[in-house]
Amino acid sequence: MDAEHQETTTLQLVLAWGFVGIPLIFGVVQTLINSMKLFS
Amino acid sequence: MGALSFLDRDHTIAKPGYSRWMVPPAALCVHLCIGQAYAYSVFNLPMTRLIGITDSAPNDWKLTELGWIFSIAIFFLGVSSAIFGRWVEEGGPRKAMFTAACCWAGGFFISAIGTSTHQLWLIYLGYGVLGGIALGIGYISPVSTLIKWFPDRPGMATGMAIMGFGGGAFIASPLSVWLMSQFKTATHVGVTETFIVLGVVYFFFMVVGSIIVRVPAPGWKPAGYVAPTESKGLITRNDVFVYDALKTPQFWLIWWVLCLNVTAGIGVLGQASAMSQEMFPGHITPVAAAGFVGLMSLFNMGGRFAWASTSDYIGRRNTYFVFMVLGFALYCTVPYTGTHGSVVGFVVCFLVIISMYGGGFSTVPAYLRDMFGTRYVGAIHGLLLTAWSMAGIFGPVLVNYIREYNVTHGVPKAQAYNTTMYIMAGLLVIGFICNFFVKAVDARFHMAANDKRGTEPVPANATAPQAARA
Secondary structure: OOOOOOOOHHHHHHHHHHHHHHHHHHHHHHHHHHHHHHHH | EEEHHHHHHHEEEEOOOOHHHHHHHHHHHEEEEEEHHHHHHHHHHHOOOOOOOOOOOOOOOOOHHHHHHHHHHHHHHHHHHHHHHHHHHHHHHHHHHHHHHHHHHHHHHHHHHHHHHOOHHHHHOOOOOOOOHHHHHHHHHHHHHHHHHOOHHHHHHHHHHHEEEEHHHHHHHHHHHHHHHHHHHHEEOOOHHHHHHHHHHHHHHHHHHHOOEEEOOOOOOOOOOOOOOOOOOOOOOOOOHHHHHHOOOHHHHHHHHHHHHHHHHHHHHHHHHHHHHOOOOOOOOHHHHHHHHHHHHHHHHHHHHHHHOOOOHOOOHHHHHHHHHHHHHHHHHHHHHHHHOHHHHHHHHHHHHHHHHHHHHHHHHHHHHHHOOOHHHHHHHHOOOOOHEEEHHHHHHHHHHHHHHHHHHHHHHOOOOHHHHHHHHHHHHHHHHHHHHHHHOHHHEEOOOOOOOOOOOOOOOOOOOOOOOO
């Protein structure tokens, strides 16, 4: 591969988004579960 | 210099083929970590029992003393973003993110020493001062980079990052509680170890963000994007030097727009639990109120992305007009929901209000970019965040003191917040007027193409590298 050309792969994108997305989704789900107490 | 030269802006320029969709996760790495600040209160009660363990001992810290930690941190957020804004802009995002990581983790480590030796001043210094500096630098570090990568959708791009700041508490709160439960013993509340673990984890996360972030090559633009050749309405094609922005009425009008919008939101955000229970006694229990606060946090986060993305289509000024008009109507409606016992109406009003509170934060970087250009937008954004620090004082004071005044003068608790709601609505009227007077920046403030101030070259409308892809 050309040293001046660094193509971002799909795997890199999945890893980067997963790195931040998984903890965020975990936190949102936890908060959503707690929020349901408003309706109970 | 030397070993740290990889942090320099020059080393972060993207090579052709780098996907701009790597930048939002890099920004989220930082914002999700520093968003922990919103969850700091989970440490308050355990820190009042560091000596007594099960109950507060006479020598234990008081909640009033601990409350200063968050206040100092928010104060230094505003101060550091204003002071270091230009350095962040010119040094590049990687250097800023790495610095923020060191300060943020260092703040936790110093605080851990503070809790283990029971010296509160170390926590003021660690989390308050050092952590506050990390908040300021970290908050603004990815903003201008995102705007440059997404000239076609600047609102959406910055909305994604600033959404992360709202979402950071969702991760930090359960994580901190779980860590403290793991480290807790009969003679120990586990705060010190939790601080150390959080410091290590956050440092790792933020450094990953600093490694994957890139700035676009000069003249880069997304495939298929045709940059406007001349200014249109409020959207300029010129740049304004960071300190020249302070001389424009537009900066101060937007400063007040942000300050008033945040003041209106932050006051009720902090008091939502107590307010809901006092306005609807017997209908909203403490458990339900906690659920309500959680739901508000979700709308705070979601509003950051949704409103900033919407602003790409309807314009920034119009978005703030919506905040002011809709906010005014909703604040005026809240007292009626109380007198009519409409819990649903109350909840809906505050969820929309809090979404606009978050939207105010996330839309303002793109607003500044429209007014002052992209070159110093991060630094100008840093200066504008002093409005947040100011609102952080105004908002809670307004809500708390007016409620206290009403209660001590015989107003029933269920109606004690009505005056506050009308005052908040009044603040939004002032915000509407400020926003109304925002016009395009006078041409005398525009930087010339040969302007030598700063180190970054003026991004001319050059031809984009062909291989760069969006």
